[in-house]
Amino acid sequence: MRCHYEVLGVSQRATDSDLKKAYRQMALVWHPDKNPDNMEEAKVQFQLIQAAYDTLSDPQERAFYDRNRESILRGKASGSDPKPETVDLFEYFSSQCYSGFNDSEKGFYTIYRQVFEKIAAKDMQYMDDEEEIIIPDFGSSDTDLEDVAEFYGYWSSYCTSMDFHWADEFDIREAQRMGRWVEKEN
Numbered sequence: 001m002r003c004h005y006e007v008l009g010v011s012q013r014a015t016d017s018d019l020k021k022a023y024r025q026m027a028l029v030w031h032p033d034k035n036p037d038n039m040e041e042a043k044v045q046f047q048l049i050q051a052a053y054d055t056l057s058d059p060q061e062r063a064f065y066d067r068n069r070e071s072i073l074r075g076k077a078s079g080s081d082p083k084p085e086t087v088d089l090f091e092y093f094s095s096q097c098y099s100g101f102n103d104s105e106k107g108f109y110t111i112y113r114q115v116f117e118k119i120a121a122k123d124m125q126y127m128d129d130e131e132e133i134i135i136p137d138f139g140s141s142d143t144d145l146e147d148v149a150e151f152y153g154y155w156s157s158y159c160t161s162m163d164f165h166w167a168d169e170f171d172i173r174e175a176q177r178m179g180r181w182v183e184k185e186n
Helices: 004-008 016-030 036-057 059-074 108-124 145-156 172-185
Strands: none
Touching: 004 016, 004 036, 016 036, 036 059
């Protein structure tokens, strides 16, 4: 599936008149009657253009599309594994997961450093390549206070970049007309 904005060659801030103008230009180029030599491709392209314009020219449809663009483009089963491997954090909410406040293999600092490294590594897979984010390390028993403050500053306002479309009950691409209900259910 291609982005509707890309199909029409407009930005996401395009006005209604920009959309109409782009639609007319693209429709003239790809109308099947204008492409007798390339009828099949023209038909496919014209249908894409028509669908893009139909969605983006309707204010409610466009708002729904904008809110769910990534899920629509990626689809419910975007990868080979519909549910990615996640980090089970439940066991780390108990002091029994570590032995002693030290840097040994089973010590507090080593165990929790590994947990935060796993979370950061998993999250990095979902971040945009252009994002230059440095995730602070958990540290060790002798980490200086500035690094500790940097760690807590980052993680206290942490929000994952991971996409949870695999957990949605409904595939958003198949339910564009029932958008609000589907969003609520998911």
